[in-house]
Amino acid sequence: MAQAAHRDRTLIAAIGDEDTVTGLLLAGIGDIDAHQRANFLVVDGKTSQEDIEETFTSFTQRKDVAIVLINQHIADDIRGILDEYSAAFPTVLEIPSKDHPYDPSKDSVLKRVQLLLGD
Amino acid sequence: MRAREPSRQDVDCQLFELLDCLAEYQQLRSSSGGLLRQAFFDLALAKRAAGYRWISPDLYSGRARANSTVAIDETTSPNDMQVVRGSVGRVEHTSETSECDFVRRRRGRGSQGSDQAEIPEDDDEKPTEPEPAAANDPLLWFGMLTPPQLKDAQRGFASSLDQLVRLAQLTRIMAAKQQDIQAALAALSVPNAS
Numbered sequence: 214m215a216q217a218a219h220r221d222r223t224l225i226a227a228i229g230d231e232d233t234v235t236g237l238l239l240a241g242i243g244d245i246d247a248h249q250r251a252n253f254l255v256v257d258g259k260t261s262q263e264d265i266e267e268t269f270t271s272f273t274q275r276k277d278v279a280i281v282l283i284n285q286h287i288a289d290d291i292r293g294i295l296d297e298y299s300a301a302f303p304t305v306l307e308i309p310s311k312d313h314p315y316d317p318s319k320d321s322v323l324k325r326v327q328l329l330l331g332d
Numbered sequence: 333m334r335a336r337e338p339s340r341q342d343v344d345c346q347l348f349e350l351l352d353c354l355a356e357y358q359q360l361r362s363s364s365g366g367l368l369r370q371a372f373f374d375l376a377l378a379k380r381a382a383g384y385r386w387i388s389p390d391l392y393s394g395r396a397r398a399n400s401t402v403a404i405d406e407t408t409s410p411n412d413m414q415v416v417r418g419s420v421g422r423v424e425h426t427s428e429t430s431e432c433d434f435v436r437r438r439r440g441r442g443s444q445g446s447d448q449a450e451i452p453e454d455d456d457e458k459p460t461e462p463e464p465a466a467a468n469d470p471l472l473w474f475g476m477l478t479p480p481q482l483k484d485a486q487r488g489f490a491s492s493l494d495q496l497v498r499l500a501q502l503t504r505i506m507a508a509k510q511q512d513i514q515a516a517l518a519a520l521s522v523p524n525a526s
Contacts, residue, residue: 219411223401225497231389236371236489238392239470239482241399241417252398255389279402279413280500301410301507304500308364311372315365317358322503326354329510 222279222302226252226272228265229284232311237282252278256287266291278303285320286313295321338516346516350509357502364495371488378482386474387482393473400493410508413501415494 225242227234234255237243244252252275254260254268269291272281285307288295298305309315317323379387405412471478471486 219404219406222404223416224398225400225402225493232372232375234389235387236368236375236485237493238396238473239375239486240489240493241468241470242401242493243392243396243470244398245394245396249394251396279404280497282496299507301504304413304504306496306500306503308496309368311376314369315361317361320361322357322506323354325510326350326506329350329513 219279219302221277224252224275224278225280225282226275226278226303227282228254228256228268228272228287229282229308230287230310230312231255231257233284233308250275256284262290266294269294273298273300273303273305275303281305282308284308284310284313285316286310289319338519340520343513343516343520346509346513350506350513353502353506353509357499357506360495360499360502364492364499367488367492367495371485371492374481374485374488378479378485381479381481382474391473393470396470396473397468399468399470400490402497410501410504413497415497 224244225237227237227242229237234253238253242252252272254265256265265287269281269283272278279302281303283295283305288307295305307320375387399417401416401418402413403416405414471482474482
């Protein structure tokens with residue numbers, strides 16, 4: 214039953230700043246369903262942390278989303294929720310933005326491996 | 333029947349596999365970062381050329397359908413993921429195949445029992461699908477005459493998307509391996525503790 218649900222997971226969702234979302238939409242990930250639910254959120258100075266948390270939670274609860282891409286600097290704002298999230302699907306991946314390059318020291322994947330290896 | 337307990341060699345093998353994944357992860361992080369940097373640069377050039385208000389979130393289509401989706405292969409463990417280009421719910425065919433299928437369906441309705449692969453001589457009706465791929469191109473949201481830099485940016489983001497999907501796949505693989513290793517280490521530590 215769970216496998217059938219995985220087959221329906223086709224969308225890539227995105228939470229990011231304007232340039233990141235614009236770029237990912239240019240790449241073709243943008244989708245707005247019949248209920249006018251978009252699979253992307255543009256985060257700017259006016260976006261509250263609650264909105265980001267709510268959107269992230271809704272993306273992770275959707276049955277048609279396979280991957281959630283989120284800018285690393287935005288992920289820092291909801292780190293608590295991200296650290297608690299451990300489901301295999303949708304997979305959450307932190308990505309760099311134009312103004313905030315990828316920082317390995319904040320990468321949760323590397324942190325977990327370091328913890329395992331005892332570094 | 334009791335499952336075989338993991339040996340130290342098994343754990344070593346799993347650790348090596350995890351480190352292999354980690355090496356690929358770091359390499360992909362580096363290359364996708366480079367691709368994204370160039371794509372952001374191209375996007376900035378396009379904004380400068382076209383005008384900042386012509387490439388903005390206000391122009392995102394309210395009827396957008398995903399052109400780039402993910403296909404999850406359930407036959408592999410952990411499930412493999414790949415980027416699929418083409419609209420949701422529409423299987424990608426070449427135009428020749430689609431037309432053939434359309435003809436077969438129509439022939440099947442009209443003459444049951446006959447050879448469905450037979451192609452009619454005249455074909456007045458035109459198939460309603462497939463819709464041209466260019467019609468769904470998100471580039472068109474930003475106008476008909478977009479600057480070439482926007483096309484470059486689109487190409488860059490599309491290339492980096494392939495790598496990001498692979499990174500997401502690696503993230504899941506590594507998480508699964510870590511769980512296996514932790515379970516194996518826990519199993520190994522029990523006899524030592526007693």
